[in-house]
Amino acid sequence: MGKRFGILTSGGDCPGLNAVIRGAVLKGETVYGHTFVGFRDGWRGLVYGDVMELDRSTVRGLSNQGGTILGTSRFGPYTEPDGGPENIKNVLADLDLAGVIAIGGDGTATAANRLFNDGINIVGVPKTIDNDIDATDYTFGFNTAVEIATEAIDRLRTTGNSHRRCMVLEVMGRHAGWIALHSGIAGGAHAILIPEQPESLNQICAWVTSVKNRGRAPMVVVAEGFTLPDMKEAHAVKGLDGFNRPRLGGIGEVLAPLIEDRTGIETRATVLGHIQRGGVPSAWDRVLATRMGMAVADLVADSAWGHLVALHGTEIARITFDEALGKLKQVPQDQYQEARVIFG
Ligand SMILES: Nc1ncnc2c1ncn2[C@@H]1O[C@H](COP(=O)(O)OP(=O)(O)O)[C@@H](O)[C@H]1O
Ligand SMILES: O=P(O)(O)OC[C@H]1O[C@](O)(COP(=O)(O)O)[C@@H](O)[C@@H]1O
């Protein structure tokens, strides 16, 4: 009988997680004769042995479904008293599982690497809506978020134009402004503000005023991690997340009254929030996620423990956790400057 493996999704969700699960199960079953279970709610399901059967019929029609059928959490696998490698080895043995596929962000990969070094058979699939993992050219979910943010810009423009207002759209992007940059370029924003690049209020207002002066309604896109030069850190007034990181969000609402006061132009802010992460993945994300799922089925078949899959150009590559970890992919200066020359 073929070997049996467990799959989990961990950290913030993003569109395409289900397509990864489907790709892994279909290829694993069809090509290698493997069987699969899913751990519920990320590492928590692994630590407590909380699983659901995953087979061909469970994953039917999954590639167009947002979220994750397994549930996710920011629970850590070393959380005491029940976490840690010895306990996890027992859980895997009890469930007759030969290894684990962890789909998650940099934190998930860090935890997976630690488990790998502690003797657990584990491989990974990178996930981030912010597209800020350096090891892979793109992550699934990002393209969908950009499509949603671009549609929001298009919609805000018509109401902005009607009232001759300045519209500020806040999008996700904790350390990297990729969603803001791509949607801002696609939607023709007049200013794009990202965490990598502080811009002064004077400069932002100069762009806004020049747009207004030629009879247009200014459109500003800001990533949640953007800081004005006098801010020590990103705007965070919502407490901490499950992993004790400050929850960001609200910089758009900080900026709007500042712009209005300084320029005299009526200004409105919209925070797009989790709408960017919810719902149907784009076709592009479904393809990437499915390919990554199929490639991770190859990893487990090869017992390539300690590796994760990545997109390099058009090919799906395999790299070690060590090669992937701790390297953030931020917007390079030249790419920001390329867009910035036509702001205002
Ligand atoms: N350094 C770490 N060591 C062990 N576990 C970690 C570490 N960093 C993060 N994790 C675990 O991985 C979880 C998911 O993080 P991650 O995959 O980066 O997703 P997200 O960025 O969406 O929260 C964290 O909430 C935490 O439980
Ligand atoms: O509301 P949640 O689940 O805490 O997540 C919000 C955060 O997750 C992020 O989307 C980053 O998630 P990723 O790990 O998928 O890149 C940030 O942009 C945002 O601050």
Ligand SMILES: [Mg+2]
């Ligand atoms: Mg993360």
